[in-house]
Amino acid sequence: MKSIIEQFRILNDVDLKLRTLRKDLERLPKELAVKEEEPKLLVDQIERRKAEVSKLQEQIEEKDEELKVGGAAMKRYSSQMSVLRTPKEFESVRRSIDAQKRVNQQIEAQTLELMQLVENLQKEMGEIQTRLDQLNAALAAERKVVEAQVAEWKAEESKLAQQRAGMTKDLPAKELGVYDRIVISRGDAISRVTGSVCSACYMGLPPQVHNMAILAKELVLCPSCGRILTVE
Ligand SMILES: [Zn+2]
Structure with a gap:
């Protein structure tokens, strides 16, 4: 059984590598997917x-229409x-002209304000677009690295899975079943005894368990x- 336990120990190394590899294979594309959300x-x-x-722009067009109406009114006056x-008639029309002039000036000021808002937004869009282009370029490069x-x-x-298959085909089925269960639940299935302590969980082993582990006539599991x- 000693040599079988040694084979399990080597198998465990392969399984730990596989476990890390599979975790990485899951993690890396996920990290990229998170970054892909930013653009x-x-x-x-x-x-x-x-x-x-x-x-x-619709509002500006409306203001233009208002200004045309205002201009026509001025012509009429x-x-x-x-x-x-x-x-008296002269005075009345003069007042109307002044009032209309003020209205027209107000419309022009409002139009300018609207145009300024459009300009600001367009500037912001340009800046965001620049950031977007840079981000897309960086992501394209990163995507390639991740794919590779x-x-x-x-x-x-x-390769490791193949290696594992080669190693397990000669191992006794019952012990392999025990080992597989531990690997699935614990990841690391093997623990070295140092002194009389389990090096994985630091539990002091009962003398009988320790002796059985030394004899290694069967698979001995840490009670903890x-x-x-x-x-060794
Ligand atoms: Zn233990």
Whole structure:
């Protein structure tokens, strides 16, 4: 049984490598997927600003229409000026002209304000787009690195899996069943006894268990952590 336990110890090394590899294979694409979300947020930010700009542009068009109406009113008043008869009429039209002038100036000021808002938004969109381009370039490079790394790890994984299959086919089925259960639940299935202590869980072993582990006539498990005990 001693040599079988030694084979389990070697098998355990392979299994630990496989476990780490499989964890990495799961982790790396997930990390990349999280990073891939960032450009989507920037695209959203640009889209929201685009929608705002088109709303503002509609408002600017409305202001242009108002200004056209205001301009037409001014023309009407000036033509009235040339046919006025009394000073009272003259005064009334003059007041209307002043009032309309103020209205037109107000519309122009509002238009300028709206145009300024559009300009600010467009500047922001340009900055976000620059960030987005940089991010996409960095991500494309990272994607390549991740793909290469995943391919390398997958090749390593299948090599180890093959190695594992070769090692397990000669091991006794009952003991292999015990070992497999421990590997699945604990990861590390083997624990060395140092002194009379299990090196995995630091539990002091009862003398009988310690002796059985030394004799190694069968698989001896740590009463505390359940791992297979080996003694050098
Ligand atoms: Zn233990």
